Amino acid sequence: MNKELSVISDIILSIENVNHTYYDDTDNHVEALQDINLEVRRGEFLSIIGSSGCGKTTLLRLIAGLEKPETGKLILNGEQIFGPDPQRGYVFQQGGLFQWLTVEKNIAVGLKARHVYKENKERIAHYIDLIGLKGFEKSYPHQISGGMAQRVAIARALINNPRVLLLDEPMGALDSFTRADIQDKLLEMRKENDTTMILVTHDVDEAIYLSDRIVIMTPRPGRISEIMEVKLPHPRSRGGSEFLAIRKDILEKLHLASALPQPEYTI
Amino acid sequence: MENSVEIGLPIPANIKAKPLKKGLKAVSTKAWGGYFSLTLLGFAIAILANLLVRQIADVEIKTYTLAGIPVTFNTLYQLVLGAIIVIYAISGIYSYSDPYRRAKFASRAPFRFVMGLALTAWDILGTKLLLLPQPFFPGPAKILESFLMEGDFIWENTLYSLRLFAAGFSLGVIFGIGTGIIIGWFPKVYYWVYPILKITGVIPAVAWMPFALTLFPTPFSAAVFLIVICAWFSIAALTAQGIQSTPKSLFEIARTLGAKTPFLVFRIAVPQAMPQIFTGIANANGFAFTTLVMAEMMGQPGGLGYYINLSKVWSAYYKVFASILVMAVLFSLIMKGIGLIQARVLRWQKGWVKE
Numbered sequence: 001m002n003k004e005l006s007v008i009s010d011i012i013l014s015i016e017n018v019n020h021t022y023y024d025d026t027d028n029h030v031e032a033l034q035d036i037n038l039e040v041r042r043g044e045f046l047s048i049i050g051s052s053g054c055g056k057t058t059l060l061r062l063i064a065g066l067e068k069p070e071t072g073k074l075i076l077n078g079e080q081i082f083g084p085d086p087q088r089g090y091v092f093q094q095g096g097l098f099q100w101l102t103v104e105k106n107i108a109v110g111l112k113a114r115h116v117y118k119e120n121k122e123r124i125a126h127y128i129d130l131i132g133l134k135g136f137e138k139s140y141p142h143q144i145s146g147g148m149a150q151r152v153a154i155a156r157a158l159i160n161n162p163r164v165l166l167l168d169e170p171m172g173a174l175d176s177f178t179r180a181d182i183q184d185k186l187l188e189m190r191k192e193n194d195t196t197m198i199l200v201t202h203d204v205d206e207a208i209y210l211s212d213r214i215v216i217m218t219p220r221p222g223r224i225s226e227i228m229e230v231k232l233p234h235p236r237s238r239g240g241s242e243f244l245a246i247r248k249d250i251l252e253k254l255h256l257a258s259a260l261p262q263p264e265y266t267i
Numbered sequence: 268m269e270n271s272v273e274i275g276l277p278i279p280a281n282i283k284a285k286p287l288k289k290g291l292k293a294v295s296t297k298a299w300g301g302y303f304s305l306t307l308l309g310f311a312i313a314i315l316a317n318l319l320v321r322q323i324a325d326v327e328i329k330t331y332t333l334a335g336i337p338v339t340f341n342t343l344y345q346l347v348l349g350a351i352i353v354i355y356a357i358s359g360i361y362s363y364s365d366p367y368r369r370a371k372f373a374s375r376a377p378f379r380f381v382m383g384l385a386l387t388a389w390d391i392l393g394t395k396l397l398l399l400p401q402p403f404f405p406g407p408a409k410i411l412e413s414f415l416m417e418g419d420f421i422w423e424n425t426l427y428s429l430r431l432f433a434a435g436f437s438l439g440v441i442f443g444i445g446t447g448i449i450i451g452w453f454p455k456v457y458y459w460v461y462p463i464l465k466i467t468g469v470i471p472a473v474a475w476m477p478f479a480l481t482l483f484p485t486p487f488s489a490a491v492f493l494i495v496i497c498a499w500f501s502i503a504a505l506t507a508q509g510i511q512s513t514p515k516s517l518f519e520i521a522r523t524l525g526a527k528t529p530f531l532v533f534r535i536a537v538p539q540a541m542p543q544i545f546t547g548i549a550n551a552n553g554f555a556f557t558t559l560v561m562a563e564m565m566g567q568p569g570g571l572g573y574y575i576n577l578s579k580v581w582s583a584y585y586k587v588f589a590s591i592l593v594m595a596v597l598f599s600l601i602m603k604g605i606g607l608i609q610a611r612v613l614r615w616q617k618g619w620v621k622e
């Protein structure tokens with residue numbers, strides 16, 4: 001069998017030797033990512049965890065095409081990523097709904113932007129149903145709660161049927177009930193569309209509950225220190241012994257990661 | 268809403284009760300009666316005073332025929348007061364069942380009452396006793412006589428002003444928003460044009476009058492030009508600012524959703540800038556009224572400003588006041604109209620929901 005072909009079919013996204021540095025006006029620069037190599041499998045749920053400032057958002061922005069890597073390349077389905085594309089949906093850290101549009105019109109933005117609104121507008125109702133916002137179609141973003149707004153942001157990205165959905169701490173500011181709810185919704189949506197999901201989170205439990213694999217990153221410079229498989233069947237019980245064992249393992253690795261010798265000039 | 272465990276679930280917008288504004292006290296339906304009477308009482312007193320107080324000073328009271336009925340300026344004055352009473356009575360009754368409207372109506376009652384009393388005093392001092400310096404301060408009824416004398420002519424001039432305003436202001440809005448978008452979107456254009464816009468923007472538009480009169484074939488088009496530029500500066504500057512202030516993240520989100528440049532400009536930046544665009548329009552509105560009247564006073568063959576000039580020459584100050592009265596009504600209506608459009612376009616801002 002041709003090895004190349006099988007790689008193309010299993011791996012949806014590959015990140016090869018990516019380095020990224022931010023330069024600012026002064027001579028300072030931040031090495032946000034160093035030597036990133038990662039292959040994301042088709043249809044998998046991948047989580048990225050790590051302390052803040054370790055380059056998680058930068059990595060997602062590179063995949064989204066909002067940022068160009070300083071060196072290295074990112075390849076989706078055999079094609080190098082050069083800019084944003086609705087194939088790669090992106091849910092921002094703070095939902096970022098368009099304040100002047102109602103819930104349903106926010107969800108419809110992707111359809112309108114791609115000029116496929118007419119033939120797809122029936123699907124809006126389906127997504128509103130899916131995120132449990134029936135009755136709020138005509139509400140404006142400031143009239144709904146933070147959790148609802150995040151679900152709208154997720155639906156807005158999903159209506160484009162992206163091959164990959166990038167989620168940047170979408171539940172960071174939410175209470176635990178709302179989080180659990182959105183987590184289940186994410187799994188439901190993944191099952192429905194076979195979307196590959198890449199989630200940035202700082203919540204270990206959330207990562208274990210959702211993911212097939214967990215990428216652990218370390219800061220200064222941002223690197224991947226470890227990739228862990230989570231081989232538990234869904235639905236996962238958050239209190240199960242295997243769950244807790246994985247949790248302990250990850251926490252240890254995170255501690256270990258942050259205990260690595262730091263460059264001398266940092267305090 | 269199955270599957271949702273939201274805490275403190277907000278009520279959908281369309282069933283949310285409108286909260287009372289700050290400083291607006293709730294008024295019970297019982298107390299409403301008092302405010303209702305108070306509102307109408309002042310104007311009723313004004314009518315009675317006009318009817319009952321004897322005409323002491325020597326004032327010529329001409330009789331005109333209106334639709335076959337003989338009327339004097341006093342009759343017209345009473346009719347106008349009667350119309351005010353009817354309008355306030357209707358708005359009062361309409362407010363009865365809604366707590367928000369009731370509170371608003373009640374809060375205005377004392378002011379309206381005093382307005383009625385002020386009219387009464389003015390009528391007595393200005394017409395009945397003729398104690399105010401004449402002809403500069405005619406009584407309210409005398410002012411209304413202008414409409415009996417030459418209502419058609421005033422109407423003609425009102426239409427002229429309205430046409431001038433409509434042409435100038437709508438063109439100003441269109442050019443202002445159009446160029447504002449270009450200035451705000453392209454950094455190079457912003458760099459070169461915005462400073463010029465800011466400097467020339469402080470020059471009152473009428474300063475261009477001599478230039479406009481030579482450049483344009485008719486006085487009407489010259490005045491349109493002046494209104495266009497006065498509206499244009501303010502709207503273009505604020506539109507450009509609004510476009511520039513769009514958070515970068517909104518463009519990024521839209522691009523990940525598949526948006527290309529035209530979408531980013533017209534569906535993201537422009538709606539996002541709408542509050543500022545409307546601030547520009549509101550400013551421009553005020554400038555445009557000033558420019559309109561000044562242009563008319565400086566050489567138009569018609570318009571309310573022209574009517575003021577004409578009346579002043581004959582020392583007919585009651586006509587000057589009549590023209591001012593028409594302006595007040597006309598400009599208030601235009602402001603109100605623009606306010607309604609603004610409330611509609613910016614309904615997402617205030618949670619204002621169409622019923």
Ligand SMILES: Nc1ncnc2c1ncn2[C@@H]1O[C@H](COP(=O)(O)OP(=O)(O)O)[C@@H](O)[C@H]1O
Nearest residue numbers: 022023030032051052053054055056057058059
């Ligand atoms: N636009 C930027 N300009 C300069 N430095 C940046 C920029 N964005 C991020 N950084 C820096 O890069 C590092 C990684 O940032 P980020 O990817 O946001 O981390 P994370 O999402 O893991 O918290 C941080 O040190 C941050 O300060």
Ligand SMILES: [Mg+2]
Nearest residue numbers: 056057093168
């Ligand atoms: Mg981040």
